Amino acid sequence: MTEQLQMHVELLAVADTVARDKGIEREQVLEAMEQAIQKAGRSKYGHEHDIRAHIDRSTGAIALARYTEIAAEIENDITQITLDQAKKFKPDAEVGEFIVDPLPPIDFGRIAAQTAKQVIVQKVREAERERQYEEFKDRVGEIVNGLVKRFEFGTVTVDLGRGEAVLRRDEVLPRESFRRGDRVRAYIYDVRREQRGPQIFLSRSHPEFLSKLFSQEVPEIYDGIIEIRSVARDPGSRAKIAVISNDSSIDPVGACVGMRGSRVQAVVAELQGEKIDIIPWSPDPATFVVNALAPAEVAKVVLDEDARKIEVVVPDDQLSLAIGRRGQNVRLASMLTGWDIDILTEEQESERRQAEFHERSERFMTALDVDDVIAHLLVTEGFTSIEEIAYVPVEDMAEIEGFDEEVAAELRARAGNFLEEEAERLSARRRELGVEDSLTEIPGLTAGMQVALGEAGIKTLEDFADLASDELTAGADAILGKFTLTTDEANDMIMAARVKAGWFSAEDLAAAKAAEEEKNAAELEAAPGDGVSA
Numbered sequence: 001m002t003e004q005l006q007m008h009v010e011l012l013a014v015a016d017t018v019a020r021d022k023g024i025e026r027e028q029v030l031e032a033m034e035q036a037i038q039k040a041g042r043s044k045y046g047h048e049h050d051i052r053a054h055i056d057r058s059t060g061a062i063a064l065a066r067y068t069e070i071a072a073e074i075e076n077d078i079t080q081i082t083l084d085q086a087k088k089f090k091p092d093a094e095v096g097e098f099i100v101d102p103l104p105p106i107d108f109g110r111i112a113a114q115t116a117k118q119v120i121v122q123k124v125r126e127a128e129r130e131r132q133y134e135e136f137k138d139r140v141g142e143i144v145n146g147l148v149k150r151f152e153f154g155t156v157t158v159d160l161g162r163g164e165a166v167l168r169r170d171e172v173l174p175r176e177s178f179r180r181g182d183r184v185r186a187y188i189y190d191v192r193r194e195q196r197g198p199q200i201f202l203s204r205s206h207p208e209f210l211s212k213l214f215s216q217e218v219p220e221i222y223d224g225i226i227e228i229r230s231v232a233r234d235p236g237s238r239a240k241i242a243v244i245s246n247d248s249s250i251d252p253v254g255a256c257v258g259m260r261g262s263r264v265q266a267v268v269a270e271l272q273g274e275k276i277d278i279i280p281w282s283p284d285p286a287t288f289v290v291n292a293l294a295p296a297e298v299a300k301v302v303l304d305e306d307a308r309k310i311e312v313v314v315p316d317d318q319l320s321l322a323i324g325r326r327g328q329n330v331r332l333a334s335m336l337t338g339w340d341i342d343i344l345t346e347e348q349e350s351e352r353r354q355a356e357f358h359e360r361s362e363r364f365m366t367a368l369d370v371d372d373v374i375a376h377l378l379v380t381e382g383f384t385s386i387e388e389i390a391y392v393p394v395e396d397m398a399e400i401e402g403f404d405e406e407v408a409a410e411l412r413a414r415a416g417n418f419l420e421e422e423a424e425r426l427s428a429r430r431r432e433l434g435v436e437d438s439l440t441e442i443p444g445l446t447a448g449m450q451v452a453l454g455e456a457g458i459k460t461l462e463d464f465a466d467l468a469s470d471e472l473t474a475g476a477d478a479i480l481g482k483f484t485l486t487t488d489e490a491n492d493m494i495m496a497a498r499v500k501a502g503w504f505s506a507e508d509l510a511a512a513k514a515a516e517e518e519k520n521a522a523e524l525e526a527a528p529g530d531g532v533s534a
Contacts, residue, residue: 012060025131030055032122037062045103050079068099132163136191136200143212144202148182158184158202165200173204173236173272185270187212204271205235213270214241217263218256226252229281232335234328236274240292240336242281253278277332285310285339292333296322299346306486309340316345360384367418368411377402378411390415426451435459442496444489449480465497 015033019026037053041064045051050067071080072095086093093099146158146165154169156178167186178184186202187209193199203209211228220226226245233239245252256278257264264276277295282288289310290298300313314322322343323330334341344352357379364375367386381400383389389397389411397408426447430440433454438461439445456479458464469490472480480490499506 030057037064041103046078048078051103062105064103064105066101066103068101070095070097070099132200133191133193135162136188140188140191141208141212142188143185143209143216144188145183145185148178148180148184150180151178156184158186160200163200165202167202167204171201171203171205173274175236176204176272205233207231207233207239210239210241210267210271210276213267214256214263217266218258220245220250220252220255225250226255227281230336230338232332233274234332236272238275238277238328238332239271240277240279240332242279242288242292242336244281253280279336285337289333289337289339289341292336293322293329293341296329298322300349306488307340308338309342311342311344313344313346313349316347319343319345364389368414370411370414374411386415386418390419423447430454433459436461438500439464439497441500442493444493446483449483449485452480452482461497461501465494465501465503467494469494 015026015029019029034053034055037055038051041051041053042049045066050069052065052067054063054065055061056063067079069080070083070086070093072083074080074082081099083093083095086097086099089099090097144160144165146160149157149159149164151157156167156172158165158167165186165188167184171186171189172178184204186204187206188200189203189206189208190201191199192201208231210231210233214228215221218226221228221243225247226243228241228243230242231239232241241256243252243256245255255263264278268274268276279288279291279294282291285305286301286303289301289312293312293314296314296318298312298314298318302311302313304310312322321329324332330341330343357376360379360383361372361375363386364370364378364383365372368375368389377400378389383392392412394405394408394412397403397411398405400408430447430450433451435450435454436459439450439453440447442464453459453464458467458479467479469487470478472478472490472494473485473487495509498504499509
């Protein structure tokens with residue numbers, strides 16, 4: 001009896017030790033032990049029986065019993081009995097209860113003991129994995145410190161103390177290497193359950209790693225006085241970070257740089273010398289892009305808000321600085337601002353402007369049958385198309401120096417005649433190509449566009465509805481690439497064609513647009529400028 005009591009006490013001691021060493025609950029260890037004992041019991045008394053084990057949580061005493069269910073209808077003769085049979089053993093028995101037959105303690109043989117050990121190890125491992133997942137699932141977005149434990153095919157396994165994490169080769173800085181036992185700091189970007197257990201994924205190249213490092217080094221960021229609005233990285237080489245201050249008395253760039261550069265240098269040291277440009281964020285896209293291109297100087301910018309493209313003109317001697325080595329500076333500026341940036345020198349812009357001036361003058365001379373002096377005057381005054389001339393008020397055009405109302409009216413008439421003749425020519429060409437009349441009813445789809453569609457083999461409403469916007473607008477080789485058509489305009493035309501073709505209703509389209517606008521507004525609201533480099 002004394003030996004049995006000693007064994008029970010030792011059982012509880014083992015459970016306490018395993019729970020403490022593995023960092024899991026004592027109850028989970030005892031439940032694993034109970035499952036192991038009942039598995040051994042079923043091996044001895046028969047797997048078909050419902051054998052259950054219970055360990056007393058205070059004394060460690062093991063109780064083993066066979067459970068037989070009292071059932072109204074018998075489906076299993078071994079694990080169930082009828083109510084009449086049960087009342088022979090227990091007069092007050094009821095359906096749904098169990099008849100419990102205590103069984104003698106098991107003398108574990110070598111096989112049974114090994115089986116029990118495997119069950120306990122497996123259950124403890126599962127509990128440990130679940131504990132690790134629960135502990136780290138809410139820590140995505142944190143920076144953690146760990147020790148390099150081992151290497152597998154370029155992937156580094158990092159010991160975080162309470163779990164292991166994975167630092168893959170593509171999440172490490174270029175030319176960065178680790179040895180076993182090295183201390184490493186990294187960003188948790190994902191935690192997920194996998195077949196082999198929970199996986200904690202770390203990164204040192206993620207843009208948010210840079211943000212979190214600054215948050216640790218700059219108290220104003222941690223306190224929310226300064227916000228990091230966007231980050232762009234070329235890991236291990238260069239990064240740009242856009243910051244804004246919620247307190248007008250605090251300079252966001254200066255706060256991030258720190259006294260004699262102490263704060264930014266601490267981040268640079270952690271990132272193996274990665275050069276960091278700290279940019280003041282601005283709600284004005286043009287100002288923000290100019291800031292983002294620092295240290296290059298910008299002479300002029302031209303925005304195309306529909307296409308989210310911006311044309312930047314720089315002095316000739318600033319071109320290489322603006323583009324950067326292998327295009328790095330302009331690429332990072334584009335990532336930081338979210339705008340496509342096209343860099344031109346002042347000379348290139350001047351040449352292009354002259355080419356456009358000459359092209360428009362030639363067009364006006366041909367279409368309006370005027371000399372080069374009048375054509376040049378029209379271009380100089382900002383006219384870019386025949387349509388503008390045809391519909392501008394006579395009194396506005398008459399204000400041009402050298403023009404009077406008679407000249408203005410004549411130019412308007414010639415422009416109108418040209419557009420009518422062009423429309424007739426295009427309409428005839430469209431019919432010749434076999435383009436359906438239904439396409440003429442799509443808002444925004446001009447006669448010239450309809451001809452271009454016909455020449456590309458797009459002749460029916462179904463053909464047009466089946467297109468994607470990039471097939472119409474993506475580059476000069478696109479079907480409507482020669483027309484000034486934005487992606488949004490192309491999408492609207494295609495959607496109108498799909499409604500007209502009966503693919504869905506106008507109400508469905510309106511609801512989808514409203515949902516998209518609401519989503520964009522929410523993203524904009526949730527989204528977290530001379531630059532300083534380190």
